[in-house]
Amino acid sequence: MESTVEPTDMCAKPHKDPELAAEATATSGTKPDGAGHMAEEATADPLRTADKEQTLMKFGEVDQAMNILHANCAAVQQNMQAVDKISQDLRKEVSDFGEKSASEMDHLKELRKVEAERLHRTEVQIATLQKNMQSASNKIAALSSARGVSPLGRGASPQRRAATPSQPSEEKDGAVYSHLLSLLDEQEQVRHKIGRFPRIPPN
Numbered sequence: 001m002e003s004t005v006e007p008t009d010m011c012a013k014p015h016k017d018p019e020l021a022a023e024a025t026a027t028s029g030t031k032p033d034g035a036g037h038m039a040e041e042a043t044a045d046p047l048r049t050a051d052k053e054q055t056l057m058k059f060g061e062v063d064q065a066m067n068i069l070h071a072n073c074a075a076v077q078q079n080m081q082a083v084d085k086i087s088q089d090l091r092k093e094v095s096d097f098g099e100k101s102a103s104e105m106d107h108l109k110e111l112r113k114v115e116a117e118r119l120h121r122t123e124v125q126i127a128t129l130q131k132n133m134q135s136a137s138n139k140i141a142a143l144s145s146a147r148g149v150s151p152l153g154r155g156a157s158p159q160r161r162a163a164t165p166s167q168p169s170e171e172k173d174g175a176v177y178s179h180l181l182s183l184l185d186e187q188e189q190v191r192h193k194i195g196r197f198p199r200i201p202p203n
Contacts, residue, residue, distance in 0.1 A: 133190045140183050 129190055133187060136183050136187045136190065140180060140187070143180050143183075
């Protein structure tokens, strides 16, 4: 008996397992592309670097602005301190000037009061002297008219007095004449005292 060998097709495609084919397909679909990933990383790095530099520049500008603000605040504070010091000095000067002015005004008031009192005393003295002089003049006029003796002028002195008479009537006339001379001397002295006082202008 002869054995028969079936011919095989050499050109036929190799047999593939369906499960292996499905696994290979799934694996090839989920695996990332290495070249694309590197390209994305290369593009993202410069952008990140630019963002960092821009952020640092913004922070630098903010720091510079804050430094300028702090400097301006310090300058304003110094100016306020200077103004406060000037204001204190001015208040002190005004206070000293006010106290000095008040003291001078009080002193002037005291001087005016003293001068007013002195003027009043002077006026009283002058009025008294004028009254005494008028009284002496009236006495002289009365004695002159009573005894028929004319009053003497100014400058009469006690040396003009007559000698003591020997008769009683002459003694009486001599006494009257002596009294008249004394009154004239008193009048002259009063006039001399009045002449030493300053004249007061009429109101």
